[in-house]
Amino acid sequence: MSTILAFVVIFGALVFFHEFGHFIFAKRAGILCREFAIGFGPKIFAHKKGETVYTIRLLPIGGYVRMAGEDAETVELKPGYRAGLILNDKGEAVKIILNRKDRYSNAKVVEVEYADLEKELVIRGYEEGEEELKTFPVHREAVIVENGMETQIAPLDRQFASKSLGKRAMTIFAGPMMNFVLAFIAFLLIAALQGVPTNQPELGKLTDNGAAKQAGLKEGDVVLSINGKETNSWNDIVSIIQKHPEQELRFSIERGKKTLEVPVTPEAKKIDGKTIGIIGVYNPVEKSVFGTITYAAEETYSWTVEIFHLLGKLITGGFSINMLSGPVGIYASTETVAKSGIIYLIKWAGVLSINIGIMNLLPIPALDGGRLMFFAIEAVRGKPIDQQKEGLVHFIGFALLMLLMIVVTWNDIQRFFL
Numbered sequence: 001m002s003t004i005l006a007f008v009v010i011f012g013a014l015v016f017f018h019e020f021g022h023f024i025f026a027k028r029a030g031i032l033c034r035e036f037a038i039g040f041g042p043k044i045f046a047h048k049k050g051e052t053v054y055t056i057r058l059l060p061i062g063g064y065v066r067m068a069g070e071d072a073e074t075v076e077l078k079p080g081y082r083a084g085l086i087l088n089d090k091g092e093a094v095k096i097i098l099n100r101k102d103r104y105s106n107a108k109v110v111e112v113e114y115a116d117l118e119k120e121l122v123i124r125g126y127e128e129g130e131e132e133l134k135t136f137p138v139h140r141e142a143v144i145v146e147n148g149m150e151t152q153i154a155p156l157d158r159q160f161a162s163k164s165l166g167k168r169a170m171t172i173f174a175g176p177m178m179n180f181v182l183a184f185i186a187f188l189l190i191a192a193l194q195g196v197p198t199n200q201p202e203l204g205k206l207t208d209n210g211a212a213k214q215a216g217l218k219e220g221d222v223v224l225s226i227n228g229k230e231t232n233s234w235n236d237i238v239s240i241i242q243k244h245p246e247q248e249l250r251f252s253i254e255r256g257k258k259t260l261e262v263p264v265t266p267e268a269k270k271i272d273g274k275t276i277g278i279i280g281v282y283n284p285v286e287k288s289v290f291g292t293i294t295y296a297a298e299e300t301y302s303w304t305v306e307i308f309h310l311l312g313k314l315i316t317g318g319f320s321i322n323m324l325s326g327p328v329g330i331y332a333s334t335e336t337v338a339k340s341g342i343i344y345l346i347k348w349a350g351v352l353s354i355n356i357g358i359m360n361l362l363p364i365p366a367l368d369g370g371r372l373m374f375f376a377i378e379a380v381r382g383k384p385i386d387q388q389k390e391g392l393v394h395f396i397g398f399a400l401l402m403l404l405m406i407v408v409t410w411n412d413i414q415r416f417f418l
Contacts, residue, residue, distance in 0.1 A: 080112065
């Protein structure tokens with residue numbers, strides 16, 4: 001149960017931060033956001049606040065923000081269509097009822113002669129039993145009611161496509177950007193909880209059954225030399241210990257105002273086929289605001305570089321598709337990491353967040369990077385690519401990504417459960 005909870009919290013946070021980036025910058029640009037969704041498929045939770053419906057959906061494989069203008073807008077009211085209009089005190093239509101009009105006794109039934117719900121915001125038509133053509137202004141936040149469901153209209157200036165290239169690009173880029181922000185926050189939290197590793201020639205925490213504790217060393221001991229060789233940094237201490245597995249070393253330490261000589265025999269441990277010495281001591285750490293921020297920035301940067309390095313191997317053939325992981329693989333890895341403690345779990349979340357941010361920036365159709373690629377082409381051409389053609393490219397890209405997801409998920413199931 002704890003693994004399920006850890007997976008839900010981590011994956012939910014990754015998706016939430018990503019979609020929140022899109023959402024907040026879309027709102028700043030004045031774009032109508034119809035839905036903020038975590039997951040895909042059938043709804044299992046929905047709550048409307050303001051003009052946005054917040055939903056949680058069944059399949060935990062991502063999320064989306066549905067912005068006005070990305071899909072075909074509302075229903076076109078053609079001449080001859082009979083619609084029910086509910087007006088406010090100013091005579092503006094605030095509800096446009098397409099069917100089941102008998103349920104709205106206060107609605108004016110109008111035979112539409114002309115309607116524009118994007119630019120002019122007006123409906124012209126004839127009321128039942130009258131021959132005079134009337135004009136009804138439409139409120140900017142009017143809703144269309146069909147089968148009992150309400151959909152807010154989107155004036156042209158509130159649609160995604162109407163915004164400047166810069167605002168559209170920033171709205172899309174903000175998703176991956178927020179994944180890097182989340183990673184920075186995760187590493188910031190780690191540094192705040194456990195401190196920032198330093199390179200001082202000092203002992204940090206000792207493991208219970210390690211050689212250091214058994215020999216009588218203590219946290220905070222300053223190591224002056226080992227076997228007569230001066231140690232000026234933590235790296236010097238580690239280097240000497242690793243080179244002498246199962247060989248007694250004489251530590252000259254400073255403890256308070258005393259200088260002590262302590263014999264320690266490192267245990268042998270095999271790592272990547274190489275035997276090294278260990279004594280069961282962690283890095284010394286310090287806690288400072290500047291050090292915490294610096295550590296978070298450095299970790300975010302170093303993991304970003306490392307993931308780009310792995311992507312380079314994927315392109316050059318040094319990285320197999322079998323090494324990719326989907327939700328099943330992430331769940332299995334989360335189970336392993338969770339056993340190591342909360343610090344490792346937070347670090348895992350940070351690394352995953354960077355991974356998602358980078359993957360979404362790749363110039364692949366259906367991903368944020370693919371959309372940014374089309375914006376770049378638009379900037380060069382001076383005009384956007386036909387929306388239907390771009391939509392087709394993204395649809396094909398999405399289908400291929402789903403196919404890849406199925407393959408990766410099957411590989412994960414075989415690797416971890418069969």
